[in-house]
Amino acid sequence: MQDYLLSRGVGKEQIISLNFEDFDNYDLRDPRLLHQYIKDLIPKGKNTYIFLDEIQHVKDFPDVVNSLFITKGVDLYLTGSNAYMLSGEIATLISGRYIEIAMLPLSFKEFVLHTGDNMDLPRKYTDYLNGSSFPYAFELKDQPGILREYLSGIFNTIVLKDVVTRNKISDVMMLEAIIRFVFDNIGNTLSTKKIADTMTSVGRKIDVKTVEKYLSALAESYIIYKAKRFSIKGRQYLKTMEKYYVVDIGLRRLLLGNSSFDVGRVLENIVYLDLLRRGFAVSIGRMDDLEVDFVTMDGDVPCYFQVAASVRDESTLARELAPLRRIADHYPKFILTLDEDPDADYNGIKRINVLHWLTRG
Numbered sequence: 001m002q003d004y005l006l007s008r009g010v011g012k013e014q015i016i017s018l019n020f021e022d023f024d025n026y027d028l029r030d031p032r033l034l035h036q037y038i039k040d041l042i043p044k045g046k047n048t049y050i051f052l053d054e055i056q057h058v059k060d061f062p063d064v065v066n067s068l069f070i071t072k073g074v075d076l077y078l079t080g081s082n083a084y085m086l087s088g089e090i091a092t093l094i095s096g097r098y099i100e101i102a103m104l105p106l107s108f109k110e111f112v113l114h115t116g117d118n119m120d121l122p123r124k125y126t127d128y129l130n131g132s133s134f135p136y137a138f139e140l141k142d143q144p145g146i147l148r149e150y151l152s153g154i155f156n157t158i159v160l161k162d163v164v165t166r167n168k169i170s171d172v173m174m175l176e177a178i179i180r181f182v183f184d185n186i187g188n189t190l191s192t193k194k195i196a197d198t199m200t201s202v203g204r205k206i207d208v209k210t211v212e213k214y215l216s217a218l219a220e221s222y223i224i225y226k227a228k229r230f231s232i233k234g235r236q237y238l239k240t241m242e243k244y245y246v247v248d249i250g251l252r253r254l255l256l257g258n259s260s261f262d263v264g265r266v267l268e269n270i271v272y273l274d275l276l277r278r279g280f281a282v283s284i285g286r287m288d289d290l291e292v293d294f295v296t297m298d299g300d301v302p303c304y305f306q307v308a309a310s311v312r313d314e315s316t317l318a319r320e321l322a323p324l325r326r327i328a329d330h331y332p333k334f335i336l337t338l339d340e341d342p343d344a345d346y347n348g349i350k351r352i353n354v355l356h357w358l359t360r361g
Contacts, residue, residue: 001077005049016041016050020057031060035067047073056080065094081162102222105133105248107277108270108358114138121355122340129266132250151254162221167213177204178214182224182244183252187265189229189241189284215244223247227272230283230295232302232327243284245269263338264309267354268293271307271336278361290323304333311337311351324349 002015016038018025028034042048050068055061055078068074111128112118131137132151140147159175169175181195192211199206218224225245229238246252249266275282275296285292285304294305304324311317324333325347336354344351 002049002051010049011046013043014046014048016048017053018051019053021054029058031058031064034058035064038064038068039071042071042074047075049075049077051077053079054081062094069094104273104277106135106138107133107274107361108355109274109361111138112359118359121359122338125338125355129249133248134250137250147250148254151248151250155251155254158221158223163214163217163223166221167217169214169217174199174204174206174210175214178206178211179218179223180255182215182218183246183255184260186245186252187243187262187268189243191241223251225272225276227294228283229286232285232287232292232295232304237283238286245272247273264307267309267336267338268307270358271305271354274358274361275305285323287323287326290326292323292327302329302331304331306335307354308335308337310339311335312339312341321346321349 002017005015006012018028018034020029028037038050052058052061052065055065058064065076065078068076106114108125108128111133112121112124115124127141131141131147134151134154137147137150140150159172159179163169163175164172177199178195181198182190192208192215195215196206196208196211199211215224215226219226224247227243227245229241229243230236231238246269249269253261272282272294275294280296280298280303283295283297285295292304293307296303296305304327306320306324308316308320311320320335324335327333330348333349334357335349335351336357337351338354340353343353
């Protein structure tokens with residue numbers, strides 16, 4: 001953003017940028033010193049663009065932010081770790097209007113762009129899954145041992161810092177057991193009761209309310225994403241049996257190894273996150289007794305997606321087409337598959353190669 005502003009003729013003196021993880025800025029973690037420092041740098045009669053990185057290190061930072069927000073000619077940008085900057089809390093800390101940009105790891109498209117060309121997408125997709133979608137992991141692609149340590153560090157930071165500390169969770173082993181269970185069941189409909197019963201059946205007794213607490217904490221820390229079920233016929237959300245998806249397949253492999261690798265469900269996870277990146281509200285569709293993998297809403301306009309590793313088998317193709325054919329409206333319907341076959345159209349239902357779809361989005 002700073003480079004963009006400079007390219008548009010904004011002067012360097014109009015940009016104030018501070019990273020509070022930089023020890024040189026340690027004293028500015030004091031809110032009074034920070035406020036005065038910035039006020040002294042704001043040029044008179046010009047718009048000023050202020051970037052405060054890792055703002056959570058500043059004590060009482062909302063007071064500083066609110067004061068800068070009401071300063072004429074100031075455009076303010078904040079970043080912070082999700083342990084301190086969860087969206088549900090921001091509204092109570094910062095007055096006025098703001099835009100939240102939730103970050104996700106690299107999409108497959110971004111991964112491919114980083115390789116320099118669009119050649120051999122199947123191989124690059126395999127590399128994408130075998131590594132991680134976290135940006136720095138790309139630099140470690142030829143160092144599997146260090147990559148594992150890097151992912152382990154991310155996981156421990158999320159679990160111990162973002163989840164355990166914030167939510168005062170005492171049974172860390174139970175939390176990890178639930179994480180493993182959810183990771184192992186991406187793409188499967190789950191209920192808190194089912195999870196509680198499963199944990200209890202293997203000798204780890206836990207009640208439904210505690211499971212709900214743990215799942216909410218994991219979702220707030222962006223390690224998992226919950227997709228609600230949506231009745232296509234009734235046009236309303238259903239209260240039970242959600243699905244969960246993991247933020248990064250590399251983290252899933254770190255905890256579960258390759259024994260739980262399911263091509264179809266992993267692909268479904270990738271597509272779900274990509275739909276989120278495109279700005280859609282995403283839910284699981286229910287049509288009578290059949291399921292549509294994803295329903296997206298662009299305003300009031302729905303779009304329907306089925307995701308399958310392959311539909312070359314006629315019975316598999318028929319199964320994927322069935323719920324889409326039951327939907328009476330004429331909104332877009334797609335089957336996304338890894339099959340490297342020419343695109344096809346089944347009376348308005350389009351089957352396309354998912355890797356091409358991912359890199360075009």
